[in-house]
Amino acid sequence: MDNTAYKQQPYGQPAPSYGQPAPPYGPQYPQPVNSSSNNVTVVTAGYQTPTVILPVNTDRDWTVPAIIATLFCFFPTGICAIIAAVNARSQFLAGDMEGGRTSNAWARGLTMTSIGIGTVLVIIIIALYIWVWSVVTINPYT
Incomplete structure (x- = not known):
């Protein structure tokens, strides 16, 4: 009995296909094409219309100044400034721009208060x- 089908193929040689074409490698759906210029990203995927994604305009992040003010100045208001700065960052990332600006203003005020005190x-x-x-x-x- 001839066991040619069960013989191990040499390294780097493809296995016999038995008359069926090999499936192509990689995904079979259309790949998105990303192009970026002037901080505006356009994403096109297959036959869909392009979607414009505008960058998020965040204000200054007050986390590091709040931490420094907590360590070297007045820590009670510094801790509150850290909490407000972290809340502002999470609100900006969640897309809540108004809440992020409000928390950012609180963080700035508490950081400056901590530095002043x-x-x-x-x-x-x-x-x-x-x-x-x-x-x-x-x-x-005396």
């Missing part, structure tokens, strides 16, 4: 240190 506290601490040091050095025996 932190600066005032540092100035007060330096002034108190200078005042106490001057009192101690003027009358060391």
Whole structure:
């Protein structure tokens, strides 16, 4: 009995097709064609009409300034600024532009408040240190 059909094919050689054409590789549906210019992306897929996707215009992201203000300035308002900045980012990504702008304004205001309070506290601490040091050095025996 001849087992030619069961013999292992050499490496790199196609298996016998038995009279059937081999299926083409890759997907059989039309591939989308992407073209981009001036921040506007046009996507066409097969025989559909082109769809224009405009870029999302987000305002400044206040997450990093809020984190820095939390670490180095006044942390209670800094934590609130971080929460507002993360909410603004998620609202922008979800497409809620008005809510994103509102949360972004809150994040900016809380970040600036944290920086302002932190600066005032540092100035007060330096002034108190200078005042106490001057009192101690003027009358060391009292």
